[in-house]
Amino acid sequence: MRFELRQAYAQPPGAVDAAYADPALYPTLVGLPKLGDIEVLEHEADDARARLAIRFAFTGELPPAVTAVVDPRRLTWVQQSVHDLERGVTTFRLVPDHYPDRLSASGSATVTAAGDGSRRVVAGELKVRAPLVAGRVEQAIVSGLDEYLQAEAPTVDRYLAP
Numbered sequence: 416m417r418f419e420l421r422q423a424y425a426q427p428p429g430a431v432d433a434a435y436a437d438p439a440l441y442p443t444l445v446g447l448p449k450l451g452d453i454e455v456l457e458h459e460a461d462d463a464r465a466r467l468a469i470r471f472a473f474t475g476e477l478p479p480a481v482t483a484v485v486d487p488r489r490l491t492w493v494q495q496s497v498h499d500l501e502r503g504v505t506t507f508r509l510v511p512d513h514y515p516d517r518l519s520a521s522g523s524a525t526v527t528a529a530g531d532g533s534r535r536v537v538a539g540e541l542k543v544r545a546p547l548v549a550g551r552v553e554q555a556i557v558s559g560l561d562e563y564l565q566a567e568a569p570t571v572d573r574y575l576a577p
Contacts, residue, residue, distance in 0.1 A: 416553040418522075419538040420561050422568040426575045428503055428526045428533040434571050435505060435524070436465035436498040443574050447566045449475040449559035456493060465498040470512070475559040481548050489513035492520075503527065507539070517544045537564060 424431045434440050438455040445453050450471050457468035473490035489512070496507040509520040522539015537560075543552040 416541050416543075416550075416557060417539070418541060418557045418560075419536060420557075420564050422535040422537070422564050423529065423532065424535065424568055425532045425572045428528050429500075430575050431533050431535060431571060432498065432500055432503045432505070432526045434575055435496075436460060436467070436500060438467065440571065440574055441469055444567060444570055447563055447570065449473065449563045452491070460498075463499070463501050465500065467494075467496050467498070469494045469496070473556065473559060475555065475562075477555055478551060481545075481552050481555065484545050484548060485514065485517075485552065492518070518542070535568075 426434075438458040441453050441455050445451065451474040452470065452472040454470045455467065456470055457466070459466050470491060470493050473487065477485070477487055491512040492509045493512065494507055494509055496505050498505045503526045505524040507522060507524070509518070511518045518541075520539060520541040522537065524535055524537045526533050526535045528534075541553050541556060543549045543556070545552055
């Protein structure tokens, strides 16, 4: 399933992009809907680029047909990301802790100017391999991701506020 999700920020693009490359941001995101147990595992950076590995857990509700084949407590993954701070583009790949044969996802996030603030577009492809319920699981994950990202943007703005 291809997806494209948008976020709006009051802060300028460079600040927003730099915030996502900063491991100190991620503890402030704990408690937002659908994703939880956020843990920064790795971080390395220089002036132009940053690499992060962050563990997430899906904490949203799933339909009974989905939980019959997928244990929701095992929906955890590591997001490996490379932040190109000069271009404002981040590429990412999700590496499942469990079900590696059933879930794959990758994409990019691009931050651009929008009015007095900025816009971040997260686009990618999510593939779930599960007989009969793959589409439902993909829809649930993308819907949960969208809800999370909408709640995340104001938190990032607050993180960046003086």
